Amino acid sequence: MSNNTPMMRQYLEIKSQHPDAILFFRLGDFYEMFMEDAVTASRVLGLTLTSRNKGAVEQVPLCGIPYHSSQGYIARLIDNGFKVAICEQVEDPKDAKGIVKREVVQVVTPGLVVDxxxxxxxxxxxxxxxxxxxxxxxxxxxxxxxxxxxxxxxxxxxxxxxxxxxxxxxxxxxxxxxxxxxxxxxxxxxxxxxxxxxxxxxxxxxxxxxxxxxxxxxxxxxxxxxxxxxxxxxxxxxxxxxxxxxxxxxxxxxxxxxxxxxxxxxYLILDAATRRNLELTATQGDGRKKGSLLGVMDRTLTAMGGRKLRHWINYPLNDAGQIRARLQAVGELRDKSMLRGDLRESLDGVYDLERLGARIAMAGAGAKDLVGLRTSLEKLPAILNLLGELEAPLLTHLAAAIDPLEDVRDLIAEALVDDPPFVLREGGLIRDGFNAELDELRLISREGKGWIARLEQQERERTGIGSLKVRYNKVFGYYIEITKTHLARVPEDYQRKQTLVNAERFITPALKEYENKVLGAEERIQALEYDLFQEVRAQVAVQGARLQATADALAELDVLLGLADLAHEADYVCPRIDESTVLHIEDGRHPVVERMNLGERFVPNDVLLDTEEHQLLIITGPNMAGKSTFMRQVALITLMAHLGSFVPARAARIGLVDRIFTRVGASDNLASGQSTFMVEMTETANILHNATTRSLIILDEIGRGTSTFDGVSIAWAVAEYLHDHAPVAAKTLFATHYHELADLALTCKRVKNWNVAVREWNDQVIFLRKIVKGGASHSYGIQVARLAGIPPAVVERAKEVLRNLEAGEFSAEGRPALARGRGRPQAPSPQLSLFDPGSDALRRKLEDIDVSVLTPLEALNVLDGLKKMV
Structure with a gap:
């Protein structure tokens, strides 16, 4: 370090204190980066990499950016996972004795971005x-x-x-x-x-x-x-x-x-898989808000209201009293359309008071931020007057929580001009009349032109030189210019300042005194305006707690207004919330799908779930028929009710739910070494271990990640467990392509069969989108495969294989094959076995027959006889 310049020694010392950050080192109007930081920043930001000590044996890599446009560069570095340490000059270069003092004033990381x-x-x-x-x-x-x-x-x-x-x-x-x-x-x-x-x-x-x-x-x-x-x-x-x-x-x-x-x-607990599967705040495909539940529900007009709604969706209530209070407020706002419209109009344009208050408190707010605060506060009296016409307890509580902050509004109005500049240190911020000293300095500055004109006229008359001019430039200040043809008339008190080709420039004691006064006034105006602005900002910051409380109340009002607007426009109904375990929805609709332009009318559906008779609904039917849409809409309607929203249905009774579980879709987790099936089983295990009688469970295609017999066995056992184990016994929607699971209704009293209605016409399947009682006879997968463009030869062969497989669904006694032998040990059997190997008589009979000498007709007769024995 001893071989470096003083400035580089200063840089290296500061860099050693922040080794894991890219150091933005302020040099004049630029932030400079050196050494490894310069190499990294030039690559990430696309900057030209140059060097200090050009021509020397050891060159120092260097790149830089203008300080006034640094935010965009910082954002790009943060997005790429870097930290940025901002090193500023903390003393005026004019006052510096030696190298200018510099310090890191802020470290910007992804979690600490404030811009x-x-x-x-x-x-x-x-x-x-x-x-x-x-x-x-x-x-x-x-x-x-x-x-x-x-x-x-x-x-x-x-x-x-x-x-x-x-x-x-x-x-x-x-x-x-x-x-x-x-x-x-x-x-x-x-x-x-x-x-x-x-x-x-x-x-x-x-x-x-x-x-x-x-x-x-x-x-x-x-x-x-x-x-x-x-x-x-x-x-x-x-x-x-x-x-x-x-x-x-x-x-x-x-x-x-x-x-x-x-x-x-x-709160109503939603695990990570449920949030993802229900697409609450972002879609699974592209991670966008559009197409998610939040995308449909967000009618908020302010940024703070948008954050509040996101929080409500992520943390739904599980207290019936709090839910009813929100529903009552939404209902009154929905019914009073004109008042709701006036409130939304008054709220529109209110700045993000939460983040604005934080910037003010951290001394990061500019004059335009304070003016934005003033214009927002000017809207509050109208909002409070309108809220005075409402009766819902939650709305009256919000009205009481909104502080109009008249003192803050009036202070900003008196102190700052309506359209201040972005730069704080160049003046033009403070209104005339706010500070007497500033007004005096401005008077001196404004009168300068008139004083110069009067001086020029006086000097022309005194010298008799009609071409005499009084001028100013930044290099020489104020001066009197006289052409060389009139130099003989120059008074003795004129002091020569500059010689030109055709003229001479002079200064007088009076002009020098005025120059000092005027130029000093401009500098003092800028410094005084900045000091006054800082004082105003500090006074506003003291009222931060009041501003924060008002911002929170306005955010909640914004959410309630948005929910009421959505309920009115989309014909949502107020759900009945109670402490029962009943979930009964009439003509329920999927809040997202119904708003998509899919080329067909959305078909509403009913559902009844409870813990007495309709605990577990087995839902069968073909792909594309609407099973997943139906189940998700039940979960979303339940969630919407718990956050205090009206719901897309003709009527809804929602007993309080403690958790919503979903096991939907196929996904892997390669980062942790988990296959698709392992993820499916892990999520299922989480449900079985944590569900209660107050939970709502959505299961879609359990067991499809393994072989057919393994899959249907797991699905059957999971459904039985949810039905039979009292600590669970949760309300469950269980969609499956294993239509064998419909036989569960024969052995489990709280299991009911439903299916998605379809019609066949000329070997084509027509989806009716209606959930009806009863199990599906088959899955129509082959017809769907045809719709997807599978070659005809493959489709026809699939039909033959299907007929062969379907022949062994039931035992000879006509009982559901999957329900046999529950709890009794069985001899191991290969999958797809044609006969029950547990029959000793049948085994002995088979051992007596030499099948190698039988003709095909004789073999058929033997099989027929064996079938009767079974």
Whole structure:
């Protein structure tokens, strides 16, 4: 380092403090990157790579970007998994004694992005920390620094943790370096894919240190006021989050005002597979919002309302009173269409007050942000007047929670111009009349032109030189210019400043004094305006708690208005919520599919599930007929009711559900070495272990990932288990192509058969999309294969094979073949055996026959006789 220039020594020292980040080193109007950082950044950002010390033996790679356009470059680096350390000049170069002092003022990571251009407006940007204990017990804490949300919880078991990480979808995860190599975390590594993982020292998660850090930050004596004193693992994770924020943000975190504990059991639980299969917030195919439940339900007008709706979908309520309160509010807003329209019009255009408040608190908001806050606050009186006409308790509660913040609105209106510039240090921010000193300086600046014109006229009259001019440029300042033909008339008090070819430029004591006054005024105006803006921003930041509460109430109002608008437009009905185990939907519709342009009318369907008579519905029918659509719509209607939404049906009675499980579709998990069938069985095992009598289970094609006989055997056993085991006995929709499972209704009293109605016409299948009682006689797979374009020869041969297989569905006694021998040991048998090898008489008879000497006709007669013996 001693051989480097002072500036490079400064760079290397700062870089050594942030070895895992790309260092943006401020040099004038540019951020420069050196050495390995320059090589990496040039490749990722497409920048030209050059070097310092050109011509020297050891050259230093170099690239740079303009500081005023850095956000786009930072975003691209973050998206590629890098951290960026922003190193700024922290003193004025004019005041520097030697090299300008520089410091890292911020470290930007995926979980700590605050620039609005690099965030999804209607999604939280979570940073998550994970603390691990023995026995698969986990503490989890997440923060969204852009909104101030800070939460913690604890998870029991790998599946619950997997579900919660999937739900929060964090951009960045913090974990102790030692724990990342542990068995538990090793199993979670596939969840960490495509997320930045930060390995922190184990002492960061130390319980006493984490707790003390939280107490000092919030200024409290204990954590009981937050309700999380007993959540020791969660507190460890929260302490790690706070440590990381303090180490990377290098600034105020005043907008983080609370720590909110929650328990997964407080909500209707949705595991990761269910969220994926039901396409709640994104489609499985391309991960887009369009085509998901959120895409249909989102009528919100504000970004904070969009985030609130996403949270409601991910965390549906399981408290009947809270659900009914939301439904009552949605119902009143739906019925009062004109008032709802006025409220939505008033809410439209309100800025993202949550993120705006966070930027103000972190001193990152500009003048345009504050003006946006003012215009948003100006809408609140009209919103409050309209809310005064509503009666639903939840709506009156929201009205009481909305603080109009008149003092903040008036302060900004008095201080800032309506259209301030983006750049804060060049003036033009503050209104006339806000500050007396600023007004005086502006008067001096504005009167400069008039003073110059008067001086010019006075000097012409005094010297008798009609061509005398008073001018200004940035290099020489103010001067008097006289052509050389009139130099003899120049007064003695003129001081020569510059000689030109045809003229001379002079300065006078009076002009020099005025120059100092005017030019000093411009500099003082810019500095004073910036100081005044910072004071205004700080005064607004003090009111952050009031702003945050108002933002939360407006977000909830936005969601309720959107749900009411959707209910009115799409003809949704208010579900009846109760404590029973009944799920009864009349003319239910799939909320997403019914809005697609599929070229045919959507056919509504009924469903009745309970734990007394209709616990498990076996649903058979061909592919493409609508089994999966029907089952998913039942799950989605149930979920929509639990988040407080009206539902697409003619009528709906929804008994509270504690969990929704789905096992749908074929997928593998190559990262963890799991085949499609292993994934299917793992998800099924999770359902069987965790379902309760209040759960809703959606099973689609259990057992199809293995051989036919294995698959139908597993499917039969799973269905029996769900029916017979009292700790489970959950409401279940069980779709299958194994129409043999329809025989379960003969042995299980709470099993009912339903099928998707079809009609055959000229060997063609017509899908009626209607769910009717009874089992399907066959699956029509061959007809569907024909529709898909399978060659005719293959179709015809498939029919022959099918006839051969269907001949052995029942035993000779006419009982369902799959139900035989339950609980009794049986001799092993090869699959596709033609006879029951358990018959000793039959075996002895076969041993007496020499089949090699029989003619085909004799063989048929023997088989006929053996069949009668069976």
């Amino acid at each position: 609005s251009d690099n965030l999804q407006p209607k999604e939280n940007n979570f940073l998550l920390a994970l603390a691990v204990a023995e026995g698969e017990h986990f503490g989890l804490s997440c923060v969204d620094i852009t909104t101030g949300v800070f939460r913690l919880t604890e998870c029991r078991g790998m599946e619950e943790l997997r579900s919660e990480i999937s739900n929060l979808n964090p951009r960045e995860i913090l974990v102790a370096d030692e724990e990342l190599t542990a068995t538990a975390c090793g199993r979670l590594k596939p969840l960490f894919a495509e997320r930045l993982i930060n390995r922190l020292p184990e002492w960061v998660f130390e319980p006493d240190r984490a707790r003390r850090l939280l107490l000092d930050f919030f200024g409290v004596a204990n954590l009981q006021g937050f309700g999380c004193e007993h959540l020791h693992l969660g507190v460890r994770a929260a302490g790690a989050v706070l440590h990381y924020l303090q180490q990377t943000r290098q600034g105020a975190l005043d907008h983080i005002r609370s720590l909110s504990p929650y328990a997964c059991a407080d």
